[in-house]
Amino acid sequence: MADPVGLQRPDRARPEPLWHQAEMVLRGLIERGEWASGSQIPNEDKLCEMLGISRITVRHALRNLEEAGFLRREHGRGTFVRSATVVAGVRGLTSFTDEMKSMALSAGTRLLEAHRLKADKEVADALEIAVGEPVVQLRRLRLGNGMPIGIQTSHLPESRVPGLFEDAAGIQSLYGWLRDTCGITPVKAKETYRVGQVTAADAELIGQPAGTPAFEVERIASDVRGPFEYTLSTMRADRYEIRSVLYV
Numbered sequence: 365m366a367d368p369v370g371l372q373r374p375d376r377a378r379p380e381p382l383w384h385q386a387e388m389v390l391r392g393l394i395e396r397g398e399w400a401s402g403s404q405i406p407n408e409d410k411l412c413e414m415l416g417i418s419r420i421t422v423r424h425a426l427r428n429l430e431e432a433g434f435l436r437r438e439h440g441r442g443t444f445v446r447s448a449t450v451v452a453g454v455r456g457l458t459s460f461t462d463e464m465k466s467m468a469l470s471a472g473t474r475l476l477e478a479h480r481l482k483a484d485k486e487v488a489d490a491l492e493i494a495v496g497e498p499v500v501q502l503r504r505l506r507l508g509n510g511m512p513i514g515i516q517t518s519h520l521p522e523s524r525v526p527g528l529f530e531d532a533a534g535i536q537s538l539y540g541w542l543r544d545t546c547g548i549t550p551v552k553a554k555e556t557y558r559v560g561q562v563t564a565a566d567a568e569l570i571g572q573p574a575g576t577p578a579f580e581v582e583r584i585a586s587d588v589r590g591p592f593e594y595t596l597s598t599m600r601a602d603r604y605e606i607r608s609v610l611y612v
Contacts (some may be wrong), residue, residue, distance in 0.1 A: 375472055383424035386415050390425060394434050399445050401438065401509065403535045405435070407442060435604070446534070471536070472507030476515070478532040480522065487524045490594035495523050500521040500529050502538070506597075512571045514581075514599035525591055538593075548592055553585040566598055577601050 376387035390411075394398045406414065410420045426443060429435045437443050442446045479501045502518045518538065520528060525546055526534075535541045542548040562581035568575040578598050585593040 367383050371414065374421075382417050383421045383428075384424035386421055387428050387432050389415065390429060394429075395444055401445055404442050404444050411532055430485060472510060473506040474507065475502065475533050475535075476505055477503040478529055479502070480529055481519075483519070486541075491519065491521055491591045493521055500525060500532075502528075502532055508603070512560050512569065512600065512604070513603050515566050515570055516595050516597040518593055518595040522594050524589075529586055542592070550585045550592075551587055553583050556582040558582075560598065562598065562600075570598065570600060572600060579604055 370605050372389060374382045374389065376382065378385065378396065384574050390399075390405075399405055405411075408419055408426075411426075412419055415422065420457065426435060428439075430437060432444075433446060435443050436446050481499055481501050482496045482600075483493055483499045485495055487498065487499060491499070498521075499519045500522050501567060502516075502520075504511060504518070506514045506516055522529070525542065525548075528541070531545075532543065558580045560578050562570055562572045562574055562576040562578050564574040567576075570578075572578075578601050581595075581597040581599060583593070583595045583597070584591050585595075
């Protein structure tokens with residue numbers, strides 16, 4: 365891998381810590397595509413030489429980029445730029461689109477189905493509405509940098525989302541549409557993760573053979589008025605991670 369042209373080294377005269385400057389420089393190389401997805405980055409000695417900083421400073425920057433999901437380290441092999449991967453864990457309540465942006469990935473959505481349905485007991489209990497109340501169901505393929513990451517099936521009370529069914533095909537960010545059109549801003553969400561597998565119906569869409577292990581994610585999102593979204597997702601296990609930091 366050749367040295368990037370015009371690389372701006374960390375500057376000790378600037379107020380930001382050197383490790384933070386180095387992190388931003390390396391992140392910029394990834395975001396601009398100079399270090400391609402899946403490629404191996406230079407080793408620590410080369411990075412020290414390239415950036416003019418110490419090994420400790422380089423390691424600090426690399427650790428932060430790894431925790432943010434930009435890099436992955438493989439024991440005995442080196443450090444690589446991550447492919448399109450969502451890292452879930454302790455984070456703020458965000459939409460899939462915002463998660464993609466935080467990972468320097470281009471979010472994409474393909475509407476698979478949109479239906480008006482009557483809520484069954486499972487959906488009604490999750491949304492705290494009566495059984496049989498009208499809901500809008502959206503089934504969408506979610507993409508990162510054009511690659512399939514997961515399939516999400518969302519249910520929303522029709523009374524709270526007028527126009528959603530009609531606009532569904534053109535919506536890229538559901539939360540953005542809900543905010544701008546319906547005045548719905550999420551304040552909390554409950555998520556449950558389970559180990560599942562890719563179904564035969566989803567295999568071709570998600571790009572993996574039926575039976576491949578996957579994450580099944582259940583989300584109930586609420587605003588100040590209560591639950592407004594119940595979503596079941598199947599996420600590719602090779603492109604979606606759950607990461608937590610535990611403290612004593």
